[in-house]
Amino acid sequence: MRLLMLAGILLFAQPQSLSGTLTITYHDHTIAKIHRSHFTYPFASLLDQEKYQLLINQLDRKVYQAPVDARINGQGAIVSGKTGHKLYRSVFQNKFYSYYFGQGTGKLRAPLIKVYPRVDAELLSQIRDQRIGQYVTFFNSGNKSRAHNIDLAAKALDSQVVFPNETFSFNKAVGMRTKKKGYLSAPIIVRGEFSEGVGGGICQVSSTLFNAVDRAGLKIVERYSHSRRVPYVPEGRDATVSWYGPDFRFQNTSNQPILIRAHKYGGSISFALYSSDMINVAPRKVPNASTHLPKEIKQENEVQHSSKP
Structure with a gap:
């Protein structure tokens, strides 16, 4: 119940200040700069969830790296696969809320979660x-x-x-x-x-x-x-x-x-x-x-x- 109440407060509360920029980076490169005002309804003082979803979808596309399945090469040897990654959305949401309901500027490194290949070397060997x-x-x-x-x-x-x-x-x-x-x-x-x-x-x-x-x-x-x-x-x-x-x-x-x-x-x-x-x-x-x-x-x-x- 307390978690639901907290979520409701975060969803509907008004940020303390609409000024300040959040810089989002990936591999030390800036991939987005956003402002609180862009995510706030002009007359309702509410977080615009539609714009927030657009943001995280865009970020996910920018940081996504597909995993690579293991394979067998021309010489019959097994080549190991590679782990990929995507945006860790729940972690990003917590960090975004900290910025949005806080004050001033902020900087955030896009949090990532691993994406494992469907086929690994152990499976191929079997x-x-x-x-x-x-x-x-x-x-x-x-x-x-x-x-x-x-x-x-x-x-x-x-x-x-x-x-x-x-x-x-x-x-x-x-x-x-x-x-x-x-x-x-x-x-x-x-x-x-x-x-x-x-x-x-x-x-x-x-x-x-x-x-x-x-x-x-x-x-x-x-x-x-x-x-x-x-x-x-x-x-x-x-x-x-x-x-x-x-x-x-x-x-x-x-x-x-x-x-x-x-x-x-x-x-x-x-x-x-x-x-x-x-x-x-x-x-x-x-x-x-x-x-x-x-x-x-x-x-x-x-x-x-x-x-x-």
Whole structure:
């Protein structure tokens, strides 16, 4: 009850003086300067909570540092993750109230609270050995743009971890395929199926992952086929994706976290799923992809899409 009364007093009390500046710093750099008068209603002598919320949201964006998950590098070694941080809002509120209901100027170092990565080195060491699913498809490595896009997407997916009951989204994990992120136009036609535009080749990555996931016996939540058959997987075994359209999603219905490993080597892209030896899964039979490379026809005009087969 006393705490509620104190909170009410702090919320509605009038500051003793509307003059004076509060300087807020982060890593010894000033990130905001504020005045009491800006947070006080002109005729009600009350703290404007809406303006206060805007302030802490802006500060949180300025000081936020995302954590970095642990991963497995190209040599198979585990690279430790990094702890991030964000604004410690409750501590900041107490310090802000001390300034607001006090007098004169003030200086405040933005208080931070740690944000830990979802995946640490210890977890990876426990789920990296038991392979539960694998699939490989092949492509023309001489098509440099398409091969480059496949490599970028594979790197975005490598070392991803899907926890029990979690639903994995291909689009969310890979992100939007844009030139700014390094994706290239891949203007070709494969067996009559257009495959040009920024991010061309991404659908082969999603299709390869789909078959690895299906082979591991996991639950497919969302998967769409192309309008025509594509050559890099058996008929009906593809998974088309587009940033503003179809997605490929699956759920980890097992009792253990699952590690996704992706690897591009020459003219092949492969996915392998790993977990601990305590995992409960029921693998499915999935036909292998053909090693025959389809004929590619280059096109002069590029059609700009976020991703295509």
